[in-house]
Structure formats: C-alpha cells, structure tokens
Amino acid sequence: MMNPWAGEVALILDGERRVAKLTLGALAELEAAMQADSLVSMIQRFEEGAFTTRDVLAVVVAGLRGGGWRGTASDLMTLEIGGGAGEAARIAARLLARAFAPFEAT
Template sequence: MANPYAGEVALVIDGQAHVCKLTLGALAELETQLGEDTLVDLVRRFEAGAYASRDVMALLVAGLRGGGWRGTASDLLSAQIEDGPVGAAKAAAMLLARAFAPPP
C-alpha cells in the first residue's frame, strides 16, 4: 500500500499493484531522460496541462524505479494501466506533486 506522506503513489499495472516514488536517483534519471536541466519546466507543463505522453511515461518509469521496480519503459508500452491513460496521467501528476510537497 502506498504511503502518500512518504511521497508514494499506487499504480496498478496488468492487475498487479506497485508503489511508485520519485527518489533522488529517480529524479536524476528523469532529468536525463527528458533532457531537462531542472524539473521546473516539467512541473510547469503539468500545472498548465501541457504535458506530453512521453512526460507521463517518463514519470511513471522513474516512480516505479524509485519504488523498486526493475522494468523499462518498453515494458509499459503494452501494459494495461488501471484507469488507462487518464489514470496514468493522474498518477504521474501525483508523483510530481508529492515529490516536492513539504513534509506534513
């Protein structure tokens, strides 16, 4: 079960529950993959609703890796994510928000 106070988000892929978390290592990997100097532009895109599917995929892969998953982005290409693309986008947005939320 995901702990939102620890920045975790639950994601169900192919019927199996996973815990996602943007750790420092996962964030560094995300910056490299997206070619961003900082994550501020990514946050701005999500806040404006101007994100791309590659942003969602990159966030989910980084979050899954931060949660201990050892798969790759290609593993998600044919996977069933619970609630489809909308559920994936919501999970990605929650990951980003929780990664930078102040502690309770």
C-alpha cells in the same frame, strides 16, 4: 502498503498493485528522459498542461523505478495500467506533487 506521506502512489499494472515513488535517483533519471533543464522546468510542463504522453510515461516509469520496479519505458508500453491513459496522467501528477510536497517535522 502505500504511504502518501513518503511520496508513494499506488497503481495497477496488469492487474498487480504496485507502489511508485520519485526518489532523488528517479528524479535525476526523469530529468534526463524528459530532456529538462531543471526540476522547475519539468514541473512547469505539467502545471501549464504542456506535457506529452512521453512525459507521462517517463514520470510513471521513474516513479515505478523509485518504488523498486526494474522495468523500462519499453516494458511499460506493453503493460496495462489500471484506469488507462487518464489514470496514468493522474498518477504522474500525484507523483510530482508528492515528491515536492513540503515536509513538516513533528
């Protein structure tokens, strides 16, 4: 089950439901993959619409890896993402938004 309050996003890979999440380790991997100087510069690419398909792929891969998937970008390029490229971009945006959503203690 997917928990959006924990930063999780659901996606379909080759017909199988997966959960993605940008953990701290996944974010570090993502910074390196996107050759970003900082988390802020990485997020600005998406906010300004200056992201590439490679950026979307990197975010989705990092999120999947944060969710326990052990694949690579090369593996993901051979799998079908439910909803196609547009859905992949929406998933990447959701992952980033949920990773940095303010947490309110109860």
